[in-house]
Amino acid sequence: MKTNRQQLLQLLADRVMTSRELIRELGISQPTLSRLINSIQNDIVVMGKGRATCYGLPKKPGQEVNRLPVYSIDVKGDVHPYGQLTPLQGGQYWWQSITCSGEISHHLPWQIQDLLINGYCARAFALRYGDHLKLSPRLTDWTEEDMLIATSRCGEDRPGNLILGEESLARYFELVRNPPELIELGSQALEYPQLALKTLARETIPLQLSGEQPKFSVCLNERGAPCRMLVKFSPAADSKEARRYADLLVCEHLALEAIRIAGLNAVRSRLVISGNQTFLCIKRFDRRGLFGRLPATSLRALHSRIQEPCDDWVSAATRLQKQGIIYLSEARKLHWLALFSDMIGNANQHFGNISFLPHGKDNYLLAPAYGMRPTIYEPLAGEIPARLFTPPSLRKEAEGELAAARQAAILFWKSAAIDERISEGFRQICFENCELLQLQEQGSKSP
Ligand SMILES: Nc1ncnc2c1ncn2[C@@H]1O[C@H](COP(=O)(O)OP(=O)(O)O)[C@@H](O)[C@H]1O
Numbered sequence: 001m002k003t004n005r006q007q008l009l010q011l012l013a014d015r016v017m018t019s020r021e022l023i024r025e026l027g028i029s030q031p032t033l034s035r036l037i038n039s040i041q042n043d044i045v046v047m048g049k050g051r052a053t054c055y056g057l058p059k060k061p062g063q064e065v066n067r068l069p070v071y072s073i074d075v076k077g078d079v080h081p082y083g084q085l086t087p088l089q090g091g092q093y094w095w096q097s098i099t100c101s102g103e104i105s106h107h108l109p110w111q112i113q114d115l116l117i118n119g120y121c122a123r124a125f126a127l128r129y130g131d132h133l134k135l136s137p138r139l140t141d142w143t144e145e146d147m148l149i150a151t152s153r154c155g156e157d158r159p160g161n162l163i164l165g166e167e168s169l170a171r172y173f174e175l176v177r178n179p180p181e182l183i184e185l186g187s188q189a190l191e192y193p194q195l196a197l198k199t200l201a202r203e204t205i206p207l208q209l210s211g212e213q214p215k216f217s218v219c220l221n222e223r224g225a226p227c228r229m230l231v232k233f234s235p236a237a238d239s240k241e242a243r244r245y246a247d248l249l250v251c252e253h254l255a256l257e258a259i260r261i262a263g264l265n266a267v268r269s270r271l272v273i274s275g276n277q278t279f280l281c282i283k284r285f286d287r288r289g290l291f292g293r294l295p296a297t298s299l300r301a302l303h304s305r306i307q308e309p310c311d312d313w314v315s316a317a318t319r320l321q322k323q324g325i326i327y328l329s330e331a332r333k334l335h336w337l338a339l340f341s342d343m344i345g346n347a348n349q350h351f352g353n354i355s356f357l358p359h360g361k362d363n364y365l366l367a368p369a370y371g372m373r374p375t376i377y378e379p380l381a382g383e384i385p386a387r388l389f390t391p392p393s394l395r396k397e398a399e400g401e402l403a404a405a406r407q408a409a410i411l412f413w414k415s416a417a418i419d420e421r422i423s424e425g426f427r428q429i430c431f432e433n434c435e436l437l438q439l440q441e442q443g444s445k446s447p
Protein backbone atom coordinates (compact mmCIF):
# COMPACT_ATOMS: atom_id res chain seq x y z
CA MET A 1 0.00 0.00 0.00
CA LYS A 2 1.44 3.41 -1.02
CA THR A 3 1.86 6.17 1.57
CA ASN A 4 0.22 9.56 1.06
CA ARG A 5 3.65 10.95 0.22
CA GLN A 6 4.25 8.35 -2.51
CA GLN A 7 0.79 8.89 -3.95
CA LEU A 8 1.27 12.66 -3.96
CA LEU A 9 4.62 12.38 -5.76
CA GLN A 10 3.07 10.01 -8.29
CA LEU A 11 0.23 12.42 -9.02
CA LEU A 12 2.54 15.40 -9.41
CA ALA A 13 4.87 13.46 -11.74
CA ASP A 14 2.10 13.67 -14.36
CA ARG A 15 1.08 17.30 -13.99
CA VAL A 16 0.75 20.34 -11.79
CA MET A 17 -2.19 20.15 -9.36
CA THR A 18 -4.03 22.51 -7.03
CA SER A 19 -4.62 21.79 -3.30
CA ARG A 20 -8.26 21.13 -4.03
CA GLU A 21 -7.40 18.51 -6.66
CA LEU A 22 -4.86 16.87 -4.36
CA ILE A 23 -7.32 16.72 -1.44
CA ARG A 24 -9.86 15.07 -3.71
CA GLU A 25 -7.44 12.59 -5.28
CA LEU A 26 -5.75 11.60 -2.01
CA GLY A 27 -8.92 11.66 0.10
CA ILE A 28 -7.25 13.68 2.88
CA SER A 29 -8.09 16.91 4.73
CA GLN A 30 -6.57 20.33 4.08
CA PRO A 31 -4.48 20.28 7.32
CA THR A 32 -3.11 16.81 6.43
CA LEU A 33 -2.19 18.03 2.95
CA SER A 34 -0.48 21.10 4.41
CA ARG A 35 1.59 18.91 6.76
CA LEU A 36 2.46 16.59 3.90
CA ILE A 37 3.52 19.47 1.65
CA ASN A 38 5.63 20.97 4.46
CA SER A 39 7.44 17.69 4.98
CA ILE A 40 8.56 17.50 1.34
CA GLN A 41 8.86 21.18 0.50
CA ASN A 42 12.42 20.80 -0.76
CA ASP A 43 11.35 18.21 -3.32
CA ILE A 44 8.40 20.05 -4.84
CA VAL A 45 7.75 23.34 -6.59
CA VAL A 46 5.11 25.55 -4.97
CA MET A 47 3.55 27.94 -7.47
CA GLY A 48 1.30 30.94 -6.93
CA LYS A 49 -0.38 32.15 -3.78
CA GLY A 50 -3.55 31.58 -1.74
CA ARG A 51 -6.33 29.64 -3.43
CA ALA A 52 -4.44 29.66 -6.71
CA THR A 53 -1.47 27.78 -5.23
CA CYS A 54 -0.37 24.80 -7.32
CA TYR A 55 2.21 22.09 -6.76
CA GLY A 56 4.49 20.30 -9.17
CA LEU A 57 7.70 18.29 -9.31
CA PRO A 58 10.92 19.75 -10.67
CA LYS A 59 12.07 18.15 -13.91
CA LYS A 60 15.32 16.89 -12.40
CA PRO A 61 14.99 16.64 -8.62
CA GLY A 62 17.92 18.11 -6.74
CA GLN A 63 19.68 19.54 -9.81
CA GLU A 64 20.67 23.13 -10.49
CA VAL A 65 18.78 23.19 -13.80
CA ASN A 66 15.61 23.27 -11.68
CA ARG A 67 15.31 27.03 -11.53
CA LEU A 68 16.83 28.90 -14.41
CA PRO A 69 17.21 32.64 -13.96
CA VAL A 70 16.55 34.79 -17.02
CA TYR A 71 18.32 38.13 -17.48
CA SER A 72 17.83 40.98 -19.91
CA ILE A 73 20.63 43.11 -21.33
CA ASP A 74 19.85 46.78 -21.95
CA VAL A 75 21.11 49.08 -24.70
CA LYS A 76 24.18 49.93 -22.63
CA GLY A 77 25.02 46.29 -22.01
CA ASP A 78 23.91 46.34 -18.35
CA VAL A 79 22.25 43.24 -16.92
CA HIS A 80 18.82 43.15 -15.23
CA PRO A 81 16.82 40.29 -13.70
CA TYR A 82 13.96 39.37 -16.05
CA GLY A 83 12.39 36.20 -14.70
CA GLN A 84 12.80 32.61 -13.69
CA LEU A 85 11.97 29.42 -15.55
CA THR A 86 11.34 26.14 -13.73
CA PRO A 87 10.98 23.04 -15.95
CA LEU A 88 8.54 20.59 -14.37
CA GLN A 89 7.82 16.90 -14.70
CA GLY A 90 5.01 16.11 -17.12
CA GLY A 91 6.47 18.54 -19.69
CA GLN A 92 5.12 21.68 -18.03
CA TYR A 93 6.95 24.89 -17.10
CA TRP A 94 6.54 27.44 -14.33
CA TRP A 95 7.43 30.88 -15.66
CA GLN A 96 7.76 33.93 -13.45
CA SER A 97 8.72 37.20 -15.06
CA ILE A 98 9.53 40.05 -12.68
CA THR A 99 6.47 41.93 -13.92
CA CYS A 100 3.82 39.24 -13.42
CA SER A 101 2.76 36.79 -10.78
CA GLY A 102 3.69 33.66 -12.72
CA GLU A 103 2.12 31.24 -15.15
CA ILE A 104 2.07 27.50 -15.74
CA SER A 105 2.58 26.54 -19.33
CA HIS A 106 2.18 23.24 -21.19
CA HIS A 107 5.02 24.14 -23.53
CA LEU A 108 8.10 26.30 -23.30
CA PRO A 109 6.81 29.82 -22.50
CA TRP A 110 6.73 31.95 -25.63
CA GLN A 111 9.12 34.51 -24.12
CA ILE A 112 11.81 31.81 -23.92
CA GLN A 113 11.24 29.99 -27.20
CA ASP A 114 13.67 32.05 -29.28
CA LEU A 115 16.42 31.23 -26.82
CA LEU A 116 16.48 27.62 -27.99
CA ILE A 117 19.27 27.02 -30.47
CA ASN A 118 18.25 26.03 -34.04
CA GLY A 119 19.19 26.16 -37.74
CA TYR A 120 22.61 26.08 -39.44
CA CYS A 121 24.38 27.66 -36.48
CA ALA A 122 22.85 25.14 -34.11
CA ARG A 123 24.51 22.26 -35.93
CA ALA A 124 27.87 24.03 -35.56
CA PHE A 125 26.97 24.74 -31.94
CA ALA A 126 26.21 21.07 -31.19
CA LEU A 127 29.55 20.01 -32.72
CA ARG A 128 31.45 22.63 -30.80
CA TYR A 129 29.83 22.29 -27.39
CA GLY A 130 28.31 18.78 -27.41
CA ASP A 131 31.23 17.32 -25.45
CA HIS A 132 31.42 20.18 -22.97
CA LEU A 133 27.69 19.90 -22.33
CA LYS A 134 27.80 16.10 -22.18
CA LEU A 135 25.32 16.05 -25.07
CA SER A 136 25.51 14.44 -28.50
CA PRO A 137 27.59 16.33 -31.12
CA ARG A 138 24.61 15.82 -33.48
CA LEU A 139 21.82 18.34 -33.17
CA THR A 140 19.31 15.80 -34.51
CA ASP A 141 19.74 13.79 -31.30
CA TRP A 142 18.88 16.72 -29.04
CA THR A 143 15.58 16.88 -27.17
CA GLU A 144 13.94 20.12 -26.07
CA GLU A 145 15.48 19.56 -22.66
CA ASP A 146 18.96 19.23 -24.20
CA MET A 147 18.42 22.47 -26.06
CA LEU A 148 17.41 24.14 -22.85
CA ILE A 149 20.55 22.85 -21.13
CA ALA A 150 22.66 24.11 -24.06
CA THR A 151 20.99 27.52 -24.01
CA SER A 152 21.31 27.83 -20.25
CA ARG A 153 25.02 27.05 -20.33
CA CYS A 154 26.33 28.49 -23.62
CA GLY A 155 23.53 30.84 -24.69
CA GLU A 156 25.30 34.16 -24.16
CA ASP A 157 24.56 35.55 -27.62
CA ARG A 158 21.04 34.50 -28.53
CA PRO A 159 18.81 36.78 -30.66
CA GLY A 160 17.05 39.55 -28.73
CA ASN A 161 18.21 40.68 -25.31
CA LEU A 162 17.57 37.72 -22.99
CA ILE A 163 20.06 35.35 -21.42
CA LEU A 164 19.05 32.12 -19.72
CA GLY A 165 21.08 30.66 -16.85
CA GLU A 166 24.00 31.75 -14.67
CA GLU A 167 26.58 30.00 -16.84
CA SER A 168 25.44 31.81 -19.98
CA LEU A 169 25.50 35.08 -18.06
CA ALA A 170 29.07 34.38 -16.93
CA ARG A 171 29.94 33.82 -20.61
CA TYR A 172 28.34 37.17 -21.50
CA PHE A 173 30.60 38.87 -18.91
CA GLU A 174 33.51 37.06 -20.52
CA LEU A 175 32.50 38.59 -23.87
CA VAL A 176 32.42 42.02 -22.24
CA ARG A 177 35.90 41.50 -20.79
CA ASN A 178 37.22 40.50 -24.23
CA PRO A 179 35.62 42.85 -26.75
CA PRO A 180 35.99 41.82 -30.40
CA GLU A 181 38.41 43.65 -32.66
CA LEU A 182 36.63 46.21 -34.79
CA ILE A 183 36.83 45.67 -38.54
CA GLU A 184 37.49 48.76 -40.61
CA LEU A 185 35.12 49.38 -43.52
CA GLY A 186 38.06 49.37 -45.94
CA SER A 187 39.38 45.97 -44.85
CA GLN A 188 36.14 43.98 -45.16
CA ALA A 189 37.08 42.45 -48.54
CA LEU A 190 40.35 41.26 -47.03
CA GLU A 191 39.02 39.94 -43.74
CA TYR A 192 35.74 38.32 -44.75
CA PRO A 193 37.15 35.45 -46.87
CA GLN A 194 39.31 34.42 -43.87
CA LEU A 195 36.34 34.61 -41.51
CA ALA A 196 34.22 32.56 -43.93
CA LEU A 197 36.92 29.87 -44.05
CA LYS A 198 37.12 29.79 -40.25
CA THR A 199 33.34 29.57 -39.99
CA LEU A 200 33.17 26.61 -42.37
CA ALA A 201 36.09 24.94 -40.60
CA ARG A 202 34.21 25.60 -37.32
CA GLU A 203 37.24 27.37 -35.87
CA THR A 204 35.24 30.34 -34.65
CA ILE A 205 32.63 30.39 -31.92
CA PRO A 206 29.37 29.72 -33.79
CA LEU A 207 27.13 32.71 -34.32
CA GLN A 208 23.98 32.02 -32.32
CA LEU A 209 21.45 32.93 -34.99
CA SER A 210 19.15 30.56 -36.80
CA GLY A 211 18.59 30.31 -40.57
CA GLU A 212 20.07 27.91 -43.10
CA GLN A 213 22.71 30.16 -44.74
CA PRO A 214 26.20 29.97 -43.27
CA LYS A 215 27.00 33.23 -41.53
CA PHE A 216 29.42 34.86 -39.14
CA SER A 217 29.34 37.87 -36.89
CA VAL A 218 31.54 40.98 -37.00
CA CYS A 219 31.74 44.31 -35.27
CA LEU A 220 32.36 47.05 -37.82
CA ASN A 221 33.94 50.39 -37.16
CA GLU A 222 31.26 52.67 -38.64
CA ARG A 223 33.02 56.04 -38.55
CA GLY A 224 34.14 55.58 -34.98
CA ALA A 225 31.01 53.76 -33.73
CA PRO A 226 31.09 49.98 -33.20
CA CYS A 227 28.28 48.31 -35.09
CA ARG A 228 27.26 44.66 -34.81
CA MET A 229 26.67 42.96 -38.15
CA LEU A 230 25.92 39.48 -39.38
CA VAL A 231 27.55 38.39 -42.62
CA LYS A 232 26.17 35.80 -45.04
CA PHE A 233 28.49 34.50 -47.72
CA SER A 234 28.52 32.50 -50.93
CA PRO A 235 30.98 29.61 -51.46
CA ALA A 236 34.46 30.59 -52.64
CA ALA A 237 34.43 27.88 -55.34
CA ASP A 238 34.21 28.74 -59.04
CA SER A 239 31.07 26.70 -59.76
CA LYS A 240 27.54 27.23 -61.07
CA GLU A 241 26.17 26.52 -57.65
CA ALA A 242 28.47 29.05 -55.93
CA ARG A 243 27.53 31.61 -58.61
CA ARG A 244 23.84 31.07 -57.89
CA TYR A 245 24.33 31.58 -54.14
CA ALA A 246 26.23 34.78 -54.90
CA ASP A 247 23.40 35.95 -57.22
CA LEU A 248 20.86 35.29 -54.51
CA LEU A 249 22.79 37.32 -51.94
CA VAL A 250 22.82 40.27 -54.34
CA CYS A 251 19.07 39.69 -54.78
CA GLU A 252 18.59 39.74 -50.99
CA HIS A 253 20.32 43.12 -50.84
CA LEU A 254 18.11 44.45 -53.67
CA ALA A 255 14.93 43.03 -52.13
CA LEU A 256 15.67 44.80 -48.84
CA GLU A 257 16.24 48.01 -50.78
CA ALA A 258 12.94 47.60 -52.67
CA ILE A 259 11.12 47.13 -49.36
CA ARG A 260 12.62 50.34 -47.98
CA ILE A 261 11.79 52.28 -51.15
CA ALA A 262 8.17 51.14 -50.72
CA GLY A 263 8.20 52.78 -47.28
CA LEU A 264 8.51 49.70 -45.05
CA ASN A 265 11.32 48.96 -42.69
CA ALA A 266 14.08 46.54 -43.75
CA VAL A 267 17.48 45.76 -42.30
CA ARG A 268 20.40 47.80 -43.69
CA SER A 269 22.73 45.71 -45.79
CA ARG A 270 25.91 46.16 -47.78
CA LEU A 271 27.49 43.92 -50.41
CA VAL A 272 31.17 43.14 -50.29
CA ILE A 273 32.65 41.25 -53.23
CA SER A 274 36.02 39.60 -52.91
CA GLY A 275 37.23 37.42 -55.79
CA ASN A 276 34.53 34.83 -56.52
CA GLN A 277 32.91 35.33 -53.18
CA THR A 278 29.98 37.60 -52.31
CA PHE A 279 29.32 38.72 -48.75
CA LEU A 280 26.10 40.29 -47.54
CA CYS A 281 26.79 42.32 -44.43
CA ILE A 282 23.64 43.10 -42.42
CA LYS A 283 23.19 45.42 -39.47
CA ARG A 284 21.68 43.73 -36.40
CA PHE A 285 18.46 45.30 -35.11
CA ASP A 286 18.80 43.60 -31.72
CA ARG A 287 22.28 44.92 -30.94
CA ARG A 288 23.62 48.39 -30.06
CA GLY A 289 27.31 49.28 -30.06
CA LEU A 290 29.68 46.74 -28.57
CA PHE A 291 27.47 45.18 -25.90
CA GLY A 292 24.04 46.79 -25.93
CA ARG A 293 21.00 44.67 -26.81
CA LEU A 294 17.38 45.23 -27.71
CA PRO A 295 14.42 42.93 -27.20
CA ALA A 296 13.03 41.11 -30.24
CA THR A 297 10.72 38.15 -30.65
CA SER A 298 10.10 35.91 -33.64
CA LEU A 299 6.68 35.52 -35.23
CA ARG A 300 6.93 31.86 -34.23
CA ALA A 301 7.25 32.69 -30.52
CA LEU A 302 4.62 35.45 -30.57
CA HIS A 303 2.15 33.35 -32.55
CA SER A 304 2.50 30.44 -30.11
CA ARG A 305 0.54 32.61 -27.63
CA ILE A 306 -2.63 31.90 -29.57
CA GLN A 307 -2.16 28.16 -30.03
CA GLU A 308 -3.02 27.94 -33.69
CA PRO A 309 -0.94 26.13 -36.32
CA CYS A 310 1.85 28.12 -37.99
CA ASP A 311 0.24 28.22 -41.43
CA ASP A 312 1.08 31.40 -43.33
CA TRP A 313 2.05 35.01 -42.65
CA VAL A 314 -1.23 36.49 -43.89
CA SER A 315 -3.42 34.39 -41.59
CA ALA A 316 -1.00 34.78 -38.67
CA ALA A 317 -0.99 38.57 -39.02
CA THR A 318 -4.79 38.68 -39.07
CA ARG A 319 -5.01 36.44 -35.99
CA LEU A 320 -2.47 38.43 -33.99
CA GLN A 321 -4.26 41.64 -34.85
CA LYS A 322 -7.67 40.24 -33.87
CA GLN A 323 -6.20 39.18 -30.51
CA GLY A 324 -4.89 42.73 -29.96
CA ILE A 325 -1.27 41.55 -29.91
CA ILE A 326 -0.29 43.65 -32.94
CA TYR A 327 -1.83 46.81 -34.39
CA LEU A 328 -3.76 46.81 -37.67
CA SER A 329 -0.90 48.80 -39.25
CA GLU A 330 1.56 45.98 -38.45
CA ALA A 331 -0.82 43.27 -39.71
CA ARG A 332 -1.09 45.16 -42.99
CA LYS A 333 2.68 45.41 -43.26
CA LEU A 334 2.98 41.66 -42.73
CA HIS A 335 0.30 41.09 -45.39
CA TRP A 336 2.37 43.29 -47.67
CA LEU A 337 5.55 41.34 -46.94
CA ALA A 338 3.77 38.04 -47.61
CA LEU A 339 2.57 39.26 -51.02
CA PHE A 340 5.93 40.79 -51.85
CA SER A 341 7.61 37.49 -50.88
CA ASP A 342 5.22 35.53 -53.07
CA MET A 343 6.02 37.83 -55.97
CA ILE A 344 9.80 37.66 -55.60
CA GLY A 345 9.82 33.86 -55.27
CA ASN A 346 10.66 33.87 -51.55
CA ALA A 347 9.24 30.52 -50.53
CA ASN A 348 10.95 30.73 -47.16
CA GLN A 349 7.95 32.23 -45.40
CA HIS A 350 8.37 30.34 -42.16
CA PHE A 351 7.63 31.91 -38.79
CA GLY A 352 11.29 32.40 -37.88
CA ASN A 353 11.73 34.75 -40.82
CA ILE A 354 9.68 37.56 -39.29
CA SER A 355 10.41 39.28 -35.99
CA PHE A 356 8.66 41.82 -33.79
CA LEU A 357 9.89 44.48 -31.41
CA PRO A 358 7.96 45.13 -28.19
CA HIS A 359 6.03 48.38 -28.08
CA GLY A 360 4.23 49.75 -25.04
CA LYS A 361 2.91 47.41 -22.37
CA ASP A 362 1.97 44.37 -24.47
CA ASN A 363 2.04 45.25 -28.12
CA TYR A 364 4.49 44.62 -30.92
CA LEU A 365 5.79 46.39 -34.00
CA LEU A 366 7.14 44.55 -37.01
CA ALA A 367 10.95 44.42 -36.86
CA PRO A 368 12.85 45.44 -40.01
CA ALA A 369 12.35 42.80 -42.73
CA TYR A 370 15.24 40.38 -43.32
CA GLY A 371 16.12 37.18 -45.16
CA MET A 372 14.05 38.07 -48.27
CA ARG A 373 15.38 36.53 -51.47
CA PRO A 374 14.03 34.38 -54.33
CA THR A 375 14.66 31.10 -52.51
CA ILE A 376 12.87 29.13 -55.25
CA TYR A 377 16.10 29.50 -57.23
CA GLU A 378 18.37 28.10 -54.52
CA PRO A 379 20.57 25.18 -55.56
CA LEU A 380 19.28 21.82 -54.40
CA ALA A 381 21.66 18.97 -53.53
CA GLY A 382 24.45 20.57 -55.55
CA GLU A 383 22.26 21.11 -58.63
CA ILE A 384 20.52 24.18 -60.00
CA PRO A 385 17.07 22.89 -60.86
CA ALA A 386 15.10 24.74 -63.54
CA ARG A 387 12.24 26.53 -61.79
CA LEU A 388 9.28 28.22 -63.23
CA PHE A 389 8.13 31.36 -61.48
CA THR A 390 4.37 31.73 -61.59
CA PRO A 391 2.91 34.97 -60.30
CA PRO A 392 0.89 33.99 -57.24
CA SER A 393 -2.86 34.13 -57.10
CA LEU A 394 -4.52 36.75 -54.97
CA ARG A 395 -5.11 36.28 -51.26
CA LYS A 396 -8.40 37.91 -50.34
CA GLU A 397 -7.39 39.05 -46.84
CA ALA A 398 -4.39 40.93 -48.18
CA GLU A 399 -6.09 42.45 -51.23
CA GLY A 400 -5.49 46.02 -50.03
CA GLU A 401 -1.73 45.57 -50.17
CA LEU A 402 -1.59 43.88 -53.58
CA ALA A 403 -0.93 46.83 -55.89
CA ALA A 404 1.86 48.32 -53.75
CA ALA A 405 3.52 44.95 -53.07
CA ARG A 406 3.44 44.15 -56.80
CA GLN A 407 4.98 47.52 -57.65
CA ALA A 408 7.81 46.82 -55.21
CA ALA A 409 8.31 43.30 -56.60
CA ILE A 410 8.45 44.68 -60.17
CA LEU A 411 11.04 47.21 -59.02
CA PHE A 412 13.01 44.40 -57.37
CA TRP A 413 13.09 42.19 -60.50
CA LYS A 414 13.87 45.21 -62.67
CA SER A 415 16.82 46.28 -60.53
CA ALA A 416 18.12 42.70 -60.40
CA ALA A 417 17.78 42.38 -64.19
CA ILE A 418 20.24 45.24 -64.72
CA ASP A 419 22.59 44.67 -61.78
CA GLU A 420 25.97 43.61 -63.14
CA ARG A 421 26.92 41.94 -59.86
CA ILE A 422 24.41 39.25 -60.90
CA SER A 423 25.36 36.65 -63.54
CA GLU A 424 23.96 37.16 -67.02
CA GLY A 425 21.90 33.96 -66.95
CA PHE A 426 20.16 34.90 -63.72
CA ARG A 427 19.61 38.48 -64.86
CA GLN A 428 17.65 37.04 -67.77
CA ILE A 429 15.44 35.11 -65.33
CA CYS A 430 14.89 38.33 -63.34
CA PHE A 431 13.96 40.16 -66.54
CA GLU A 432 11.38 37.51 -67.47
CA ASN A 433 9.85 37.53 -63.98
CA CYS A 434 9.56 41.29 -64.14
CA GLU A 435 7.66 40.98 -67.41
CA LEU A 436 5.37 38.32 -65.95
CA LEU A 437 4.40 40.56 -63.06
CA GLN A 438 3.91 43.54 -65.37
CA LEU A 439 1.57 41.45 -67.52
CA GLN A 440 -0.35 40.40 -64.44
CA GLU A 441 -0.58 44.04 -63.38
CA GLN A 442 -1.92 45.09 -66.79
CA GLY A 443 -4.42 42.21 -66.68
CA SER A 444 -5.74 43.36 -63.31
CA LYS A 445 -6.28 46.91 -64.65
CA SER A 446 -8.13 45.95 -67.83
CA PRO A 447 -11.92 45.70 -67.44
N1 LIG B 1 19.46 42.21 -39.02
C1 LIG B 1 19.18 41.31 -38.08
N2 LIG B 1 19.22 41.66 -36.78
C2 LIG B 1 18.95 40.75 -35.84
N3 LIG B 1 18.63 39.48 -36.07
C3 LIG B 1 18.58 39.08 -37.35
C4 LIG B 1 18.83 39.96 -38.41
N4 LIG B 1 18.70 39.29 -39.57
C5 LIG B 1 18.38 38.04 -39.24
N5 LIG B 1 18.30 37.90 -37.90
C6 LIG B 1 18.03 36.67 -37.14
O1 LIG B 1 18.83 35.65 -37.71
C7 LIG B 1 18.04 34.59 -38.20
C8 LIG B 1 18.58 34.13 -39.53
O2 LIG B 1 18.53 35.20 -40.44
P1 LIG B 1 18.03 35.00 -41.94
O3 LIG B 1 18.27 36.27 -42.66
O4 LIG B 1 16.65 34.48 -41.94
O5 LIG B 1 19.08 33.90 -42.40
P2 LIG B 1 18.92 32.74 -43.47
O6 LIG B 1 19.01 33.43 -44.78
O7 LIG B 1 20.07 31.85 -43.17
O8 LIG B 1 17.60 32.08 -43.22
C9 LIG B 1 16.63 35.13 -38.28
O9 LIG B 1 15.69 34.13 -38.06
C10 LIG B 1 16.60 36.21 -37.22
O10 LIG B 1 16.29 35.61 -35.95
Ligand SMILES: [Mg+2]
Nearest residue numbers: 211212353371
Ligand atom coordinates in the same frame (compact mmCIF):
# COMPACT_ATOMS: atom_id res chain seq x y z
MG1 LIG C 1 15.75 32.74 -42.54
